[in-house]
Amino acid sequence: MDDLLTEFIxxxxxxxxxxxxxxxxxxxTPSDRARLDEIFRFVHTVxxxxxFFDLPRLEKLSHAAEDVLAExxxxxxxxxxxxxxxxxxxxxxxxxxxxxxxxxxxxxxEDDELLILALSQSAEEKEAAATAxxxxxxxxRKSIRSIRLSVDLLDRMMSGVSDMVxxxxxxxxxxxxxxxxxxxxxxxxxxxxxxAEMRDAITRTRMQRMDSLFVMLPRMVxxxxxxxxxxxxxxxxxxxxxxxxxxxxxxxxPLTHIVRNAIxxxxxxxxxxxxxxxxxxxxxxVSARQSGNQILIEIVDDxxxxxxxxxxxxxxxxxVLSAEQAxxxxxxxxxxLIFEAGLSTAKEVTAISGRGVGMDVVRANIERIGxxxxxxxxxxxxxxxxxxxxxxxTIIPALTVSIGGQNYAIPRSATEEIVRARNSTVRIESxxxxxxxxxxxxxxxxxxxxxVLGIEHECPIEExxxxxxxxxxxxxxALAVDAVHDHEELVVxxxxxxxxxxGLYAGTTLADDGSPILLLDPxxxxxxxxxxxxxxxxxxxxxxxxxxxxxEEGVAALLFRTxxxxxxxxxxxxxxxxxxxxxDTVKFSGGRLRIAIGESILPLEGCGDSVxxxxxxxxxxxDGNSEIAYGFAEVIDLVTLxxxxxxxxxxxxxxxxxxxxxxxxxxxxxxxxxxxxxxGADLGRALVxxxxxxxxxxxxxxRPLIEAAGYRTVSIGDPNxxGADLHFASAEADPPSDIAxxxxxxxxxxxxxxxxxxxxYRYDRAGLLTALSVHAGQKRA
Amino acid sequence: xxxxxxxxxxxxxxVAIPAxxxxxxxxxxxxxxxxxxxxxxxxxxxxxxxxxxxIDCTASLELxxxxxxxxxxxxxxxxxxxxxxxxxxSVEDVVEVEMDVRPVRTSLKxxxxxxxxxxxxxxxxxxxxxDTAALLAGPAAQAA
Numbered sequence: 062m063d064d065l066l067t068e069f070i071x072x073x074x075x076x077x078x079x080x081x082x083x084x085x086x087x088x089x090t091p092s093d094r095a096r097l098d099e100i101f102r103f104v105h106t107v108x109x110x111x112x113f114f115d116l117p118r119l120e121k122l123s124h125a126a127e128d129v130l131a132e133x134x135x136x137x138x139x140x141x142x143x144x145x146x147x148x149x150x151x152x153x154x155x156x157x158x159x160x161x162x163x164x165x166x167x168x169x170x171e172d173d174e175l176l177i178l179a180l181s182q183s184a185e186e187k188e189a190a191a192t193a194x195x196x197x198x199x200x201x202r203k204s205i206r207s208i209r210l211s212v213d214l215l216d217r218m219m220s221g222v223s224d225m226v227x228x229x230x231x232x233x234x235x236x237x238x239x240x241x242x243x244x245x246x247x248x249x250x251x252x253x254x255x256x257a258e259m260r261d262a263i264t265r266t267r268m269q270r271m272d273s274l275f276v277m278l279p280r281m282v283x284x285x286x287x288x289x290x291x292x293x294x295x296x297x298x299x300x301x302x303x304x305x306x307x308x309x310x311x312x313x314x315p316l317t318h319i320v321r322n323a324i325x326x327x328x329x330x331x332x333x334x335x336x337x338x339x340x341x342x343x344x345x346x347v348s349a350r351q352s353g354n355q356i357l358i359e360i361v362d363d364x365x366x367x368x369x370x371x372x373x374x375x376x377x378x379x380x381v382l383s384a385e386q387a388x389x390x391x392x393x394x395x396x397x398l399i400f401e402a403g404l405s406t407a408k409e410v411t412a413i414s415g416r417g418v419g420m421d422v423v424r425a426n427i428e429r430i431g432x433x434x435x436x437x438x439x440x441x442x443x444x445x446x447x448x449x450x451x452x453x454x455t456i457i458p459a460l461t462v463s464i465g466g467q468n469y470a471i472p473r474s475a476t477e478e479i480v481r482a483r484n485s486t487v488r489i490e491s492x493x494x495x496x497x498x499x500x501x502x503x504x505x506x507x508x509x510x511x512x513v514l515g516i517e518h519e520c521p522i523e524e525x526x527x528x529x530x531x532x533x534x535x536x537x538x539a540l541a542v543d544a545v546h547d548h549e550e551l552v553v554x555x556x557x558x559x560x561x562x563x564g565l566y567a568g569t570t571l572a573d574d575g576s577p578i579l580l581l582d583p584x585x586x587x588x589x590x591x592x593x594x595x596x597x598x599x600x601x602x603x604x605x606x607x608x609x610x611x612x613e614e615g616v617a618a619l620l621f622r623t624x625x626x627x628x629x630x631x632x633x634x635x636x637x638x639x640x641x642x643x644x645d646t647v648k649f650s651g652g653r654l655r656i657a658i659g660e661s662i663l664p665l666e667g668c669g670d671s672v673x674x675x676x677x678x679x680x681x682x683x684d685g686n687s688e689i690a691y692g693f694a695e696v697i698d699l700v701t702l703x704x705x706x707x708x709x710x711x712x713x714x715x716x717x718x719x720x721x722x723x724x725x726x727x728x729x730x731x732x733x734x735x736x737x738x739x740x741g742a743d744l745g746r747a748l749v750x751x752x753x754x755x756x757x758x759x760x761x762x763x764r765p766l767i768e769a770a771g772y773r774t775v776s777i778g779d780p781n782x783x784g785a786d787l788h789f790a791s792a793e794a795d796p797p798s799d800i801a802x803x804x805x806x807x808x809x810x811x812x813x814x815x816x817x818x819x820x821x822y823r824y825d826r827a828g829l830l831t832a833l834s835v836h837a838g839q840k841r842a
Numbered sequence: 843x844x845x846x847x848x849x850x851x852x853x854x855x856x857v858a859i860p861a862x863x864x865x866x867x868x869x870x871x872x873x874x875x876x877x878x879x880x881x882x883x884x885x886x887x888x889x890x891x892x893x894x895x896x897i898d899c900t901a902s903l904e905l906x907x908x909x910x911x912x913x914x915x916x917x918x919x920x921x922x923x924x925x926x927x928x929x930x931x932s933v934e935d936v937v938e939v940e941m942d943v944r945p946v947r948t949s950l951k952x953x954x955x956x957x958x959x960x961x962x963x964x965x966x967x968x969x970x971x972x973d974t975a976a977l978l979a980g981p982a983a984q985a986a
Binding site: 516554556560562563564565566571579755 | 876882980
């Protein structure tokens with residue numbers, strides 16, 4: 062059923078309940094004025110409400126009762142017992158009808174007339190009514206499908222859910238640290254989703270449709286335009302948009318005022334309109350829509366618009382503005398002067414508006430609930446007023462930032478982007494004494510949060526992070542903070558008035574660790590920083606020149622900190638990857654520190670003699686052929702090395718020293734590193750050695766040695782063995798007969814069998830390798 | 843008519859506060875600052891999922907503060923739906939007294955005048971009965 066109808070039913074039923082005792086009392090003392098008034102008010106309200114719905118029976122009944130009671134109040138009739146009964150019967154019938162509305166039952170309608178007749182004066186009619194049978198009553202009360210709830214109770218529930226969200230966040234934080242079993246994780250997930258659902262459900266209890274505001278508009282527009290002799294067509298859109306109940310109540314008055322103003326001062330009379338080539342009937346369009354976590358309510362009229370210049374004149378005349386200030390105002394800001402107190406350019410002060418105390422109150426009221434009012438106008442064409450109100454006061458996605466060691470939160474809805482001041486697309490300029498950030502192709506004012514908050518601060522602006530803020534309804538600006546930490550959904554509660562008085566904060570919240578955090582108000586900060594630089598002015602300036610870096614010619618390098626705490630740099634092109642490995646993959650073996658990664662073993666440098674426990678961060682450096690792992694403590698930044706490199710005194714790991722940001726930084730010598738540590742140099746096409754397939758020693762012991770030396774091995778008899786460069790044979794065995802190519806004979810005994818023995822002792826490593834390399838050299842030559 | 847009063851010490855003075863105004867007595871832990879707020883706002887503190895606005899009574903009384911860091915004992919009061927913590931030097935006891943509030947005869951210095959509701963006899967001592975709302979509002983309230 063329609064929400065509004067449900068409201069009406071609930072309200073009427075409530076009134077009836079309240080009226081119960083009064084009715085009885087009035088019956089006893091019909092001359093009691095107070096009771097009479099109460100009953101009158103009831104039927105009057107019912108009659109009034111009926112106007113919005115199509116409920117002819119209710120309207121007739123209540124209207125009739127109202128008339129009669131009005132006569133009694135005026136003294137034109139006496140409330141005799143007959144009248145009292147008749148009125149009470151009507152009230153009962155109203156109750157039955159309302160009940161029936163909800164349950165959908167039918168109520169016999171013939172009686173209505175009789176009841177109304179009974180109210181009338183003439184005796185005959187009363188006779189007729191008295192003889193009529195008693196009206197049938199609807200018996201069983203079906204279950205009530207809605208209840209009235211005190212807002213306090215709803216607030217308690219909302220508060221409880223918010224606390225649950227906080228507790229859940231804290232639990233989440235603790236669970237993150239510990240290693241949990243799957244059961245705990247699953248249970249926590251279930252808990253989280255239950256809480257999320259509950260939060261949604263509770264939030265919905267506070268939501269109400271915009272219709273409850275819009276419903277009064279048609280009547281109001283009709284009345285006012287009739288009074289002023291104007292013709293206004295009303296268009297309404299978006300009544301189904303939902304808003305927090307309290308917010309709706311806070312918007313009620315401002316909306317009313319704006320509509321009144323529009324009809325009174327905005328829309329012109331018919332003759333004036335036709336003279337201006339407009340349709341004789343003015344149009345007023347009120348619409349609501351959701352945009353992100355805001356609701357936008359627009360009131361647009363096609364009247365005469367706001368004359369910015371006239372406003373400025375009035376402002377100067379009444380001392381609100383000085384002439385120079387007025388000069389600097391953009392047309393947008395001039396129109397916005399309507400929000401200044403005491404400025405009304407209405408020629409007459411009517412009972413409806415014109416006293417000049419309206420729009421400033423409208424703005425104050427909207428701002429009080431965290432919303433913004435904006436106005437746009439073209440003289441002669443009309444006015445568009447936009448109200449932006451937050452969707453819900455309570456749970457807001459926010460960013461946590463820190464400045465001077467303190468954490469604060471910024472609503473995500475106002476955040477456009479985050480850039481680091483060091484980013485090459487960002488430039489910080491100074492224009493007329495104020496700082497401006499040039500980001501890519503536009504300029505916006507730069508505000509230092511530290512300055513606005515008045516706190517001691519060491520981080521230079523170039524090191525900071527800038528958050529581009531777009532406060533609702535205001536101009537963009539960049540806020541410089543020390544660091545941006547996290548983004549999360551924060552439960553925001555309103556801050557005490559004495560905190561709000563500072564004008565910088567939108568509320569308070571609790572961090573995961575339970576400490577309080579202030580939510581910053583982007584508009585308030587802009588105001589405090591006196592962000593007066595007009596966007597128009599900034600745009601007029603030449604587009605920011607691309608950052609000229611004479612360092613662009615230089616070599617890109619990675620700046621990092623070694624375990625010894627020193628800053629070093631390595632050419633970025635050498636860095637294949639940065640990995641984190643476990644220190645137990647590192648071993649001192651084969652004469653040096655090596656690390657096992659995946660399938661490979663890499664030499665490990667940068668660690669000195671000892672490897673730190675636990676996790677180890679390494680750079681994987683590659684010269685295209687081989688790789689070296691270089692351990693380090695932390696990455697600092699990406700830098701560009703100038704061409705000026707002071708060479709090191711002697712060859713070694715450090716090739717030279719470069720000046721980076723005024724500091725001396727050692728630069729790794731890649732030539733030396735790879736020259737020292739690279740292994741298994743590619744010999745071009747590796748030599749292929751054929752080994753006897755049936756000789757276990759050759760297969761198990763010789764083959765690995767040969768392969769480690771960088772040669773390929775195949776087994777004799779293998780088709781690939783055809784083109785082998787080298788053949789190995791055992792001196793004891795019969796020499797293979799059909800082999801072209803060189804044969805290296807290996808003997809099992811250390812001493813040669815004779816002077817002619819050209820075999821090599823199988824365990825004569827040096828001899829073997831020499832023979833291999835000789836052949837390799839011959840091969841290549 | 844008998845009422846309960848809480849006897850506390852603020853700015854070196856023993857004073858009486860209607861116990862009905864006081865929710866609880868707590869020891870506050872970390873305080874976070876509220877930059878640019880009025881001088882008597884010492885900061886914010888968290889207590890069981892509630893954010894309390896902490897008021898430095900000495901500053902509210904426009905008296906030179908002796909370093910408020912030392913005193914982390916506070917009494918929790920509520921005003922207009924917002925919870926506040928009033929920093930006090932010590933909390934004594936709750937006493938039940940005859941609410942015979944006498945006007946203040948002596949001349950009070952600075953902010954004391956603003957927060958005084960009167961004098962009251964507590965076990966033979968004449969103590970100042972303090973208005974918590976005035977303490978919360980702080981000195982700026984007068985300028986408005």
